[in-house]
Amino acid sequence: MNITLNGEKKNVPAGITVLGLLESLNIPQERVAVELNLDIVRKNVYAATSIKEGDILEVVSFMQGGLRKEFKIQRQDEKLRREI
């Protein structure tokens, strides 16, 4: 199924959980935060939260800076709202 992860289209196995996605990408759980369709997913429900076709995910962490446009959460909220 197709999802949008950090602004990129991505194909993932159907029924994958947030935990499964992070593990498949080799992203350690600590120091990251996950947003699913604009709602924060708490760490303790990563394993219980399934991702669905068309879901929009953001996985963020602490980076240097300041302004760095390439990793910025894009201001596309209104567009996102329409899509959901």
Add this chain to the structure above:
Amino acid sequence: MTDDKLVIAGIEFNSRLWVGTGKYKDFVETKKAIEVSGTDTVTVSVRRVNIIDRSKENLLDYIDPKKYKILPNTAGCYTARDAIRTAMLAAEAGITKLVKLEVIGDEKTLFPDNEALLEATKVLVKEGLIVLPYVSDDPIMAKKLVDLGCPAVMPLAAPIGSGLGIRNPYNIRIIMDTVKVPVVVDAGVGTASDVALAMELGCDAVLLNTAIAGAKDPIAMAEAMKYGVLAGRLAYKAGRIPKKLYATASSPLEGMIGNR
């Protein structure tokens, strides 16, 4: 000055110099500059994890959150909503409840959008975050933010990255008179004397990034900033002499040869 610790919302800060982590050549230089500066508080941004290239190193591999207080910022956010979203994600990441709240009003000046800042502050304080707001050097705004529950305020000295220094020391002083919480001068300082001046005014700390990272020799400038803060703070505590128009002799006139 061991008994001169800055405390904000119950958190003890060992250094009154807070530094950013942007604009360095690489993480090695970042780490070295931060070490030399003597700080224990570093600001970081909240950004998308690189999912394409997982081999890339992360800042926190170099800056140990056990050793440093991590202060996430909402840099790059132009609306209250974006800032709230970013701050909430920062808190969820699980290292800290502190946030340096920025809501930028304009790309050219990077001045704060004060109206949106108040709006975002209201929400984030309610959510239990420790909100340290980046604000104009406006005493009224500072007071409003404190009334909303900010345990410190961070007025700008000059536009971010401008290096212009403290452009309105009088407003900064009025802010310190107006609010009963720590005042951290944030943004715009250029060199060690700017930092010393901020501390001599009685500010509680200074936050800077570009002045170190953009210097010809960032490591040397980091050290200069360390001494700037220490010198300024000591001078403030010592209490400077008043300025006078005319001279006052330092040597006694009594006992001079040739006196009648």
